[in-house]
Amino acid sequence: MSEPAAVPGIPKPLPLEEAQRRLFALADPMPREHVDMTGAIGRYLAEPLAARRTQPAADLSAMDGYAVTEGDLAGPWTIVGESAAGHPYTGAIRPGEAVRMSTGALLPADAAGVILQEDLVREDSALRLRGTAPDPHDRHVRRCGLDFATGKVVMPQGLLIGPAQIALALSAGHTHLPVARRPLVAVIDSGDELAIDPTACPVHQIPASNGAMLEAMIAGLAIRSERIGPVPDRIDALIDAFEQAAHADVIVTSGGASVGDHDLIRPALAKWGASLDFWRIAIKPGKPLLVATRQRSNRRQIILGLPGNPVSSLVTGYHFLLPLLRALLGAANPLPLDIATTLEGTLPATGPRREFVRGLWDGLNVRPMPVQDSGALVSLAASNVLIDRAAHAPAATTGEAVRVYLLHNGGIA
Numbered sequence: 323m324s325e326p327a328a329v330p331g332i333p334k335p336l337p338l339e340e341a342q343r344r345l346f347a348l349a350d351p352m353p354r355e356h357v358d359m360t361g362a363i364g365r366y367l368a369e370p371l372a373a374r375r376t377q378p379a380a381d382l383s384a385m386d387g388y389a390v391t392e393g394d395l396a397g398p399w400t401i402v403g404e405s406a407a408g409h410p411y412t413g414a415i416r417p418g419e420a421v422r423m424s425t426g427a428l429l430p431a432d433a434a435g436v437i438l439q440e441d442l443v444r445e446d447s448a449l450r451l452r453g454t455a456p457d458p459h460d461r462h463v464r465r466c467g468l469d470f471a472t473g474k475v476v477m478p479q480g481l482l483i484g485p486a487q488i489a490l491a492l493s494a495g496h497t498h499l500p501v502a503r504r505p506l507v508a509v510i511d512s513g514d515e516l517a518i519d520p521t522a523c524p525v526h527q528i529p530a531s532n533g534a535m536l537e538a539m540i541a542g543l544a545i546r547s548e549r550i551g552p553v554p555d556r557i558d559a560l561i562d563a564f565e566q567a568a569h570a571d572v573i574v575t576s577g578g579a580s581v582g583d584h585d586l587i588r589p590a591l592a593k594w595g596a597s598l599d600f601w602r603i604a605i606k607p608g609k610p611l612l613v614a615t616r617q618r619s620n621r622r623q624i625i626l627g628l629p630g631n632p633v634s635s636l637v638t639g640y641h642f643l644l645p646l647l648r649a650l651l652g653a654a655n656p657l658p659l660d661i662a663t664t665l666e667g668t669l670p671a672t673g674p675r676r677e678f679v680r681g682l683w684d685g686l687n688v689r690p691m692p693v694q695d696s697g698a699l700v701s702l703a704a705s706n707v708l709i710d711r712a713a714h715a716p717a718a719t720t721g722e723a724v725r726v727y728l729l730h731n732g733g734i735a
């Protein structure tokens with residue numbers, strides 16, 4: 323398919339990466355705060371984290387058994403005491419002596435290693451080998467500083483904080499973590515045809531579903547989302563809605579982004595005092611996306627105008643809204659990850675826009691959904707990936723390598 327002819331007043335659509343770069347250039351990280359571990363989940367480290375202690379802080383036993391001295395692996399031994407986790411043995415061990423060890427217990431001074439209890443026979447305080455002597459060195463010992471030493475940077479700035487990162491931060495001596503404040507997001511549904519109540523929706527209306535969908539997408543990334551609308555297709559009504567959202571860090575609209583007589587987001591934003599950064603991107607679905615900013619006293623507000631078709635809203639939410647929120651939160655890698663897989667089925671040739679095709683991925687192959695209309699929600703809800711198709715690609719068939727973006731079956735972030 324050839325490039326469409328240029329139309330006065332309608333900008334050429336930007337490639338996805340260029341549009342994302344322009345959006346990130348607007349996204350100054352949010353102010354910093356320190357939060358406890360529960361509050362840190364799902365956020366990003368605002369600075370590299372250095373260990374405040376060494377772990378293990380001393381040599382520890384890695385198994386349950388008996389500690390013996392160097393060169394004394396044949397036995398027999400006399401048990402002279404115990405080192406349990408949290409209750410160290412304070413004496414030293416001499417040849418011919420053994421100390422009962424539990425996993426995680428401090429290794430006594432002069433102990434060379436630990437022999438597993440399964441390899442030993444114990445009768446009262448007498449201990450002997452069940453079979454042959456074990457290998458000599460360093461057996462079943464976790465050396466001091468094996469994991470990290472005081473001062474070592476254990477996690478880089480911008481790392482996503484999840485369960486493993488919380489465990490490491492606590493182990494490294496931290497009770498709180500530096501993170502960016504989560505942004506407040508206002509989500510505006512717009513369109514005269516939108517019905518709030520899906521059980522009372524006459525034929526000329528459609529239930530408003532994008533706002534709730536977008537709110538579900540950003541759960542966890544925003545401190546709060548505020549829903550506004552549905553707002554009628556009138557400039558004054560849209561300006562009122564923007565005013566209600568004037569305290570938000572990010573404003574997201576859906577609908578009214580295209581070129582129709584009732585697509586008023588752009589003129590309403592201009593009249594409100596926002597400046598358009600870019601409009602239209604070369605992806606399908608999602609072409610009419612717009613990005614604008616408005617200067618507030620302390621910070622710049624970012625406005626994302628998503629196309630109204632539900633699948634277009636989701637796809638642009640996935641490639642722009644979520645990455646924007648991650649960038650504001652200080653993520654090192656705000657963009658979604660794609661993975662390589664194999665196509666099972668056929669896909670038609672693409673046109674001048676890069677396409678994101680709904681599909682079902684089983685871990686090995688991906689099957690495209692038969693219905694790809696940008697208003698079709700059944701195929702969206704049955705999909706777990708978006709298949710990435712380059713612009714001007716020839717038709718594709720079973721066995722071809724493709725790349726997919728994971729939608730995580732609804733838990734989309």
Ligand SMILES: Nc1nc2c(c(=O)[nH]1)N[C@H]1C(S)=C(S)[C@@H](COP(=O)(O)OP(=O)(O)OC[C@H]3O[C@@H](n4cnc5c(N)ncnc54)[C@H](O)[C@@H]3O)O[C@H]1N2
Nearest residue numbers: 511530531532533576577578579580585609629630631634
């Ligand atoms: N002549 C042209 N027409 C269109 C073009 C174009 O380039 N030239 N672009 C098309 C593309 S691509 C898209 S995508 C749509 C999106 O346009 P809008 O952002 O202006 O969306 P609306 O027209 O307001 O709505 C489209 C569709 O989505 C439904 N919708 C809107 N909001 C919601 C909501 N909150 N919940 C559920 N559904 C919603 C709306 O009822 C419409 O059916 O424009 C093409 N047109």
Ligand code: MOO
Nearest residue numbers: 607608609634696
């Ligand atoms: O880009 Mo529209 O989003 O094709 O349906």
